[in-house]
Amino acid sequence: MGITLDSLWLGFSVALQPGVLWYAFLGCLVGTLVGVLPGIGPLAGISILLPITFGLDATKAIVMLAGIYYGSQYGGSTTSILLRIPGEASSVMTCIDGNAMARKGRAGAALCIAAIGSFIAGTFGVIVLTVIAPPLANIALKFGPPEYTALLTLGLIFLAYMSTSSLTRTLLMACLGLLLGTIGIDPLSGHFRFSFDIPELGDGIGIVPVAVGLFGLGEILATPSHKVTGEVIRPKLRELWPSREEWRQSGWPIARGTVMGFLIGIIPGSAHIISSFLSYAVEKKVSKHPEEFGHGAVAGVAGPESANNAASTGAFVPMLALGIPTGPVTAVLMAALMIHGVPPGPTLVNDHPQVFWGFIASMYVGNLMLLALNLPMVGLFVHLLRIPYAYLYPLIIMFCVIGVYEVAHSIVDVWIMLIMGGVGYGLKKFGFDPAPLVLGLVIAPIFEMSLRQSLIMSDGNWTIFVMRPIAATLVVVCILLLIASAVSAIRAQRDWRAKMAEEVKE
């Protein structure tokens, strides 16, 4: 613990430097805006702004980009509560009761509870991250290719199990992502795969064009401006403080959402989205007045908002300790670190302590900044929400093109983004969630490399995955999850995921 505190002290000495503080503030501000504005999520926001960080050092770059990520979780609640449009996918659940509270004249209280819940969850997440990431990184040093293969397989299966869409659909998306990830030169043999004589495809398909296409452009294609109408409720500053009863009602939901969100955040998948859905379902289940949900229940705002913030912090644990992205956002953050010559993973804490601890310390500061930003400046964000969507989406398309092109100055990447936009639109029509596709694309190179290395190590013997204790444990968990899913499917009963998906649709 002493070493951790010393290291954290080092982190604060980095995070409190004026330059780092400025980029943390900039990241939090942009993140809040990204969260507030409908049609542009944290992934598109980070991807678009990634090229901007090329001129910065690794610490400032990762501090700013991470600020965008967790800032968007705060900002998303503003649009949900005041406009009933989720500014960000993880804010969908907040729309329901947050907007209902706003219509009852409690918009300020809903925003305050969302912000305080987010702050508590975010800070709790950073404290746990501080404590568990370094020892986990030490354990991860013992991981070899079989352990990584088993861990990534577990991530994919867990994602499928937790997803609100069916197991088959999620695994199909993950397969498509893995397949896209095989495009380019095979790193072991040098073979060109599916590059169709296009030199740019030799390096493979980048995460940024795929993610921006699916989540940024795809969303715009499916959202004609006449469908984006809504009355913005403007809260008064003096109404921001919740009543004693509202505080009482939000206490346990914040606590439950925080712990649940953090645990879900560690697991690969769209953790911040899944965690808010789960938190809402749990709060409704444990509430003495479930009939209030949908009509302005305080717990329906406090729980999901805390959960999505805790999950976004939890997602940094495997990224920093294991070098494994839990989703597309952490994948882009990892790419940002690698661009700056800092390989994420178990060696990060020892080889680049200033980056590691500076980043963690900046999250404590960032959460405070976000609390200060989101409550007093709510009036400004309300004005932003009044910009007609018809004028907003051309701006987003412009940012998409700039962001994708500037990563590698490749027009092929921009074409890929456009194609992926069309694919994203089609997937939406057929009810597919594109998140597993991006996750598959992200983990494809690590997964393929570790699988092939494992087979070479064992001279083609598959039992290598069950002969090593850590890998065997992970494989057993994979099998248990698959059995649980299969039993649920065989019984043909509507399980909790299907019910939850239905509730969300309603």
Place this chain on the structure above:
Amino acid sequence: MTLRSDHVAGAAFVLFGLAVFAFSGDLPFGSLSAPGAGMMPKLVTGLMLLFGLALILGAAKSQPFAEIDWSDGGHALQVVVIAAAAIASYQTLGFIVTMTLLVFVLLVVIERQPVHYAGAYAIALTVIAWWVFGKALKAPLETGILGF
């Protein structure tokens, strides 16, 4: 039998999987002790075919294909065509001209906004973006044949 959305989606994945198999014919699978470049694509494609067939078999629970709401299809197609034209001309015309035209055409053609509003907004937006990205953040933006 009613054609359902999962019939179409499953069939699309099966066809895509077969096409990938056809294109990956020359990639060596190798052996288990020395996996080749084709092992991963072929394994994943096999799984995709399997899941695609499973989707078709379980399609009865999905919505009828005819009930999918395509009312936003016109908007989507227009955005794609305009964006494609902008991408095709980006390196030739450069950032300022292409982006101004992109925003202007989106506003006038799709959103039916007044030409003078759209023009002023497109120019202002592009100039601000050019200043922020090109000047303040020093991101090299395309200049094109016109030199700006």
